[in-house]
Amino acid sequence: MTTIEAVVFDLDGVIIDTEEVWEEVRRAYVAEHGREFLPDSQTRMMGMSTGEWSRHLSEDVGVPRRPEDVAADVLGRMAGRYREALPLIPGAVEAVRRLAARFPLALASSSARVLIDQVLETAGLRDAFRVTLSTEEVARGKPAPDVYLAAVDRLGLSPRVCAAVEDSSNGLRAAGAAGLAVVAVPHGVYPPAEDALALASLVVHDLSELTVEAVGKLR
CATH class of the missing domain: 1.10.150 (DNA polymerase; domain 1)
Known part of the structure; x- marks a missing residue:
């Protein structure tokens, strides 16, 4: 298994x-x-x-x-x-810390490197991630799988044993195309398309639902 x-x-x-x-x-x-x-x-x-x-x-x-x-x-x-003002999503810092206590974490973002670094510094999460990647640093942005494939490669793992946490249609498609188990956190204002949401093995509507136990059951 x-x-x-x-x-x-x-x-x-x-x-x-x-x-x-x-x-x-x-x-x-x-x-x-x-x-x-x-x-x-x-x-x-x-x-x-x-x-x-x-x-x-x-x-x-x-x-x-x-x-x-x-x-x-x-x-x-x-x-x-x-x-x-950094618009942190309620429960986000806690969810990252909760999963970081059990799993190695990576970040795969479409934001520019300068913005990624600033957010992690301001949120106090720089030490939570072993790998951080911007789509600036790969050939293609989402929905292409490049940034996810690069992230898991830098973790020294295969996509099959990794999970992705995403909100947007293109992000869900990228993670699915890369072969990761997909967790969807649909955005209330910009919900993902039905075909993209269908790629998710788990859909959570509040980050308090993103637990070690829930992630452990994905495969």
């Missing part, structure tokens, strides 16, 4: 409630340049790497700035918002 030996967390939407902040900041930035989101821009960008979403805003939405400049502008604004 296979058992879970490690857990890989997403960041945005699982540990910090920032999807609305990302949307607000990027919409305002786009509007300042006389443009508007495309109908599917928000959904498409959830899970994209920094290079991918900045290219989308520059090339598809039409912001008259180079993708690297778009990224720098938006990340600077996001970092400022995090410095003002």
